[in-house]
Every structure is written in structure tokens, then in C-alpha cells.
Amino acid sequence: MLFGTKPATNVTNVSPTQVTAVSPSGTGTVGVTVITPGGTSNPVPFFYVGAPFKSGLSASSGATAGGNTITISGTGLSTATGVSFGANTVTPTVLSDSQISAVVPAGAAAGPVGVSVTTAGGTNNGLSYTYIDAPTVTTVTPTSGPTSGGTAVTITGTNLTSTSQVTFDSVPAPFSVIDATTVSAVAPPGTVGAVDVAVTNPAGTATDVGAFTYVTGPGI
Template sequence: MAISPNQGATGGGDTVTITGTNLANATAVHFGEELATITGNTPTSVTVTSPSGSGAVDTTVTTSAGTSAPLSFFYLKSPVVTSVEPASGAVAGGDTITIMGSGLSGATSVDFGGTPVAPTVVSDSEITVVTPATAAGDVVLTVSTPGGLFDNLVFGFVDPPTAASFTPLLGPAAGDQMVDIVGTDLATASGVSTVTSVTFGVTPATFFYALNSTRLAVLTPAQATGAVTISLTTTGGSTTVPGAYVYV
């Protein structure tokens, strides 16, 4: 005899099929001491809805001829997600994101607002997935495993950024001047910053924060005197701010 699948959620509700011989007129299927609901039965198979349970249990089929030898069935805990990095990506898709948590080893799907993608399982606490192409906006991110679903997540898809202007136009060579950059798509629809780097010439800024989707605050790094361009990168793409910032 065989059982498929041989694992499921602790809350039950999974469709499980047991195959073998002489299974006609099954009167009971037990998962440990719990009785499953029989939904289909032929001489070679019994299909049931699994009851709730935990750990590893013996599964048996009872007919008028007796009770079968046990088959192992494993109850898996529901997945828990603790972080998604990054929390946003380009509308074109193709970004690799890392999902951390627990109970992820059997992950079968990561759904982005109705678009399912097969993940790569790294360990029980980590999976990676490549984002699909999706219209700009926030979507519900759902992780599916044999143990259940985790859908208390939001992922933002963003267009490539634009930058229109910045103030002030100059600052000290020692740095530490706060610069306000105006543009678009600097944060997700829910207000989460999408900016991953800002450079003045070739020198990266060490502090920057998107106030909203159209404004970015940046603390200038130290730099030799002269004019430099400001470039910024978000999870949606990269752009250069028009004009030049002057170190004096």
C-alpha cells in the first residue's frame, strides 16, 4: 500500500489518497486515533480528508476483511515568515527575493497577488523566489507549504524611479549636508522606501530615507571640492538627478 501525499497541515483538511488492493467498502480510515472523512473509495484506493493532528502518525484502512498495516503520515506545522528582503521589486520582475522564517522546507508556491511562482528551498528557515512581472502597486504575498499558508505579507512592485530636482545645490566638502531630492517611485504604495543606494559622484551616501514616494532625504558624504552628479538606485531601477551638486 501507499499514501499520497504522506504529509499535511496540523489543522487537517488535506486530500489524501491511499492505494492498494482489497480496499473496497472501506468503513474507516484512522490517522493515529483520529478518524478521517472518506470522500472516495474503489477496490484499489481510498480518498479521504485528513483530520487534525501533530507529529508522525500511523494511518490505517479498515474494511469488512480487517485493518491494513499502518502507513506513516507526517503533520507539518504551518509556515511562519519573519522577513522578506527586499520588500519590493521592479514591475518587470526578475528580482530574487529572500524569505526567512520557519516551516519553509516544504514550500511549494509563493503567490504574488494571484501569480504563483515556484520557490527554491534553501532550508527550513529560508527560501528564495524570482519575482514575476506585475503592474505597479502592493500585492499580498502568500507562501504555501504542505503545512498550510502564510499570507500576512505585502510586497510592492514599483516602476523605475525618476528624479526631477534637489536642494540645496551646494554644500561643504566635509559632508553632513541634508539634501532633499524630488522624484517619483521612491517608495511603495504603502510607503515603504524602495531606495537602495545614493551616490555623489562615485562616493556612496551612508544615510538616506524616502519621506514618501516623491521625496528623498540624503546626508551628503565627504568629498573633494567640485561638482558631482547624484545617482540613485531603487528596487525598481536607477536614475541620475538632473544638474550637479557642488562641494565647496
Template sequence: MPISPDQGSTGGGDTVTFTGTGLANATAVLFGAKSATITANTPTSVSAVLPSGAGVVDATVRTPGGTSNPVSFYYVPPPVIVDVSQSSGPVAGGATITLTGRGLDTTESVTFGATDVTPTVVSDSELTVVSPAHAAGSVSLVVTAQGGAATAADPFAFVAPPTATGFSPLTGLPAGGTLVGITGTNLATTTGVTFGGVPATFAVLSDTRVAAIAPVHALGAVTVALTTTGGSATAPGTFLYLIG
């Protein structure tokens, strides 16, 4: 006797349907020793609300004519999110996020706020998902699997593209080492700063200010650019490497 679905949450609540013959006037549906609430019944099918449970149990239907042969039903524990590879991404979407945890192999959807995204399941402990386009701001990140739902400990932030409005000082030595203050907007998630394409050591001071140490570079004028999880921006003007 087929049962659909043949697995569900340990917390119960799913609707399960048995199909076969001689099922009219069902008096009970049992998952192991627990009774399920019957919601629909015809001579060829019985639908019931799954009770809570764990592991693999025998599911049976009782009618005035007897008890059906048992079929195996698998209780799936709820998913657990242990880590999210990054906690922010661009408002345009497109960031690939890796989630690790347990019970992820039956994941059906990942929700960013109210937006559902179809994930790529790698294993029971890992899945990846591409963030959708979304207005700037923080939203909950929820994984829904056959065993239930799990919410990441930290919200996911959609970050607007940065702007770089200026920097100071405007000059430095080819040997590097000059401390440069860069101003702009949406700089809190800065992941990199470059001088003429050369990466610089930096520190995020606020959403409007980043401090960077000019790297070693040949003499001449270079652009100062930064990258955040929301995108990239180049400051107006140039930084001049010269001999002091």
C-alpha cells in the same frame, strides 16, 4: 500498502490515496483514531479526504475482509513567515527575496498577488525567491507548503522606476556638507544617493523629494544620481564643487 502522499496538512483536507489489493467495498479509512471521508474506491485503491491531526499516525483501511497493515502518515504543520528581507522590488521583477520562518522546507510555491513563483528552499527556516514582473502596486506575499499557506505580515510593493527631475542648490564646497534637495517621482524606496559616484547621506522626505548631504569631492562638476528598489535615475544637469 503504498499511500500517496504520505504527508499532509495538520488542518486536513488533502486527498490521500491507498493502493494495494483486496480494497473493494472499504468501510472506513482511519488516520490514527480519526475517520477520513472516502471519495473513491476500487478493488486496488481507496481515496479519502484527510482529517485534521498532528505528528505521525498509523493509516489503515477497513474492508469486510479485515483491516490493512498500518502505514505511517506524517502531519506537517503550516508554514510561518517571520521575516521578509525586503518589502519592495522593481516592476520588471528580478529582485532576490529571502523569507525566514518555520515549516518552509516543503514549500511548493510563493505567490506575489496572483503570480506564482517557484522558490529555492534553503532549509526549514529559509527560502529565497526571485520576484516576477508585475504592475506597480502592493500585493500579498503568500507561501504555500504541504502544511498549508502563510501570508507575510506586510504586502510586497512593486515599484515603478524613479525619475529625478532636479536638485537645489547647484553648487557646494569640496569639503562637502551642502544640504541638497532632490525632486522626482517614485522616490519613496530610495536606497542610495551619489554625487559623482560618491555615496551621500540622505533622507527620504516623500515619494517626490529626497534630501541629501553632498559628500567630500574634488573640485568640478558631477552628476547626482539615486537608486530605489524600482531602479536608478540621474538628475539633469550637474552639481558644481567650487571654492566659495
């Protein structure tokens, strides 16, 4: 048996109408022919599928609990059968030869893991996905400020490195991440009374109920 001009290995005559064999390496489309004492068969097309190439993830991070759906783009993805996030593998949904989607499995711990895609042509990796724990808020200092806003506030807690938003009574506030346990924010204008302070990262939102109080005058 030949695949193009290359002989196959482990050729086994299963029955008068069936032969099994292991294909040699190759690329593109080749004709498969069977050679017997009676002659050579007509060629039957055989397609070699190349290893997939991945160009990006629609989201590069998410909660350690998993469960979110991401899209993987690239080429040669139409025969994808598995997507691995570190040691955990899930079955993807093929959208096209250039896109597949997958539900992210739970991670063993917070941190980056490699992402690999397996297709009929092989396995390719090179992308990374980062598992993130949801934030917590421990303290908000100071606890009050004027309704005009502008109070510099220090928020302490855990898992704050990837903070994407800070809000006072659902109003977004300017902020900067100091480290994994500290975020600095500036209170936006508000109305008199206690309001919730919330910190959000890709894994979720932590809310400190009534943590900041707007007062008239300069605030204390």
C-alpha cells in the same frame, strides 16, 4: 479505512491491491488501517503536515519589474509549492524546512502586496512586500558649490520616498527625504568641475549627469 481512530471518507475499492480515500483532519503521525470482511490490515504511517509559518523576508521591497530573488524564512516550508505576491504566484526553491527562495514576479503597480506560501499543509500569509518604481531626478538646486563641500542641495524628481543613497561623483552624501518628489542633501567635498548627482532606491538609480559643479571659493 481508519486514520488513527478517525474514519476516512469517500473510500473506493479501485482494485484488489488499491484503495483510495479522503483523509480526515488530524495532526502528527497516525497509522492507516484498512478494514475488510477478512480482518484489519497492519497500520501504515501517515504524516499530517501543518500549515506553514512565515517569520520574515530577506527583502521587503523591490522594483515593480520584479526579477530579484528573496529568501522567506519560517517553519514547515519543506513542502512549499507556491509563493504568491498579491495575485501573482511563482514556484519557490526549497532550501530547508525553515527557508525557501523565490524570484519576485513583476507587480501590477507600485505599492504593497500580501505574500503567502502554499505547502502540503495549507496556505499561510501575513507578510507584505512593497513594489517600488525606480527614481527619477528632475532638478538639482543650487547647481554649484565650493570644493570644500557643505552646500545644501535640493533634489526634485519622482519616486523618492524610499531613497537609500545620494551620491555626488559616486561619493555618498548625507541626505533626508522630504517627500515623494523632494530630497535634501549636503554636497560632500569634491574637485573642481561638473559631477554627476545620483539618487538610489531599491528599484534602481537615477543619475543627473553633470548636475552639480564644484568651484573654488565660496561658490555661486
